Amino acid sequence: MKSRKLHKLIGLILVLPMLGWTFTGLVFFIKPGYQGAYEQLSVKTYPLSGPITIIPQDNWQEVRVVKTVLGEHLIVKANNKSQHLDPTTLLAMPEPTTLQLETLINDAFTDNQARYGDIISTDGFTAKTNTGVEVVLNWSSLRLSQQGQDTQLINLLYQVHYLQWTPFKELNQVVGIFGLILLISLTVLGVRIYLKQRV
Structure with missing residues (x-):
């Protein structure tokens, strides 16, 4: 296959990945909504x-x-493991009741009520709010983690950017390497076509 035809074929194959890389790269550069998503x-x-x-x-x-x-x-x-103890007895601190869990998490919401809103349901150490945010309490370390729909969207953009298009890690690695090979081939063929035209 001639260089020009191969260059055109690879270019067509890379249309979607290139659009994905361009759009997601722009999002990563501007970082809209990152502050709340990863607060x-x-x-x-x-x-x-x-x-x-x-x-x-x-x-x-x-x-x-x-x-x-x-x-x-x-x-x-x-x-190397966190333990949550009662400071008086040094025994393991009993797990919080649903009411205690909601009280603790709601107290953490006070600095950014607009993002977190109100708790609408709990399941174990996980609370969901009416703003679509999910909050998880690690009782052993007494730490909170949160993610909303914006967090999930940005994580999805990362998957698009790095060609993680399947649920299988090994297959994603193959797709990513294949994409890089195609990109390098496109560049090499472009340079080759340019040099031929110069000659």
Whole structure:
């Protein structure tokens, strides 16, 4: 197959990937809506009621005492795993009730009520709001994570940009490598056609 015909064929194959790369690259450059989509939602903390004496255990690597709307919490890291303990008894802190979970998460919403709105349902440590945001509580580390429809959309754009078009990781890697090979081939053929015309 002649260089010009092969160049044209590869160009046609790359039409959709190139459009995807261009559009998503523009989004990644401008980053519209990124601030809300990837906002770090944190449990709201308050000053401790008074001094707390904690005798650390030998296997504790980190110790953190915080006070939330639910009371005081002792978060320790032992054997590279977070543990949520009662600072008085040093026993594992009981998992929150649904009401306690909603109270803790709603308290975290106060700094950005427009994004998070109100909780409409809970399932385990996950809460969904009327603004389409899903919030997950990691009780062991007392940390929150959130994602909304905007987060899902941006994650989808990343998948489009990096040719992750299938549910299979290995196949996506093959598609990505194949796309890069086609792109390099298109460039090489373009240079070859240009040099032939110059000659």
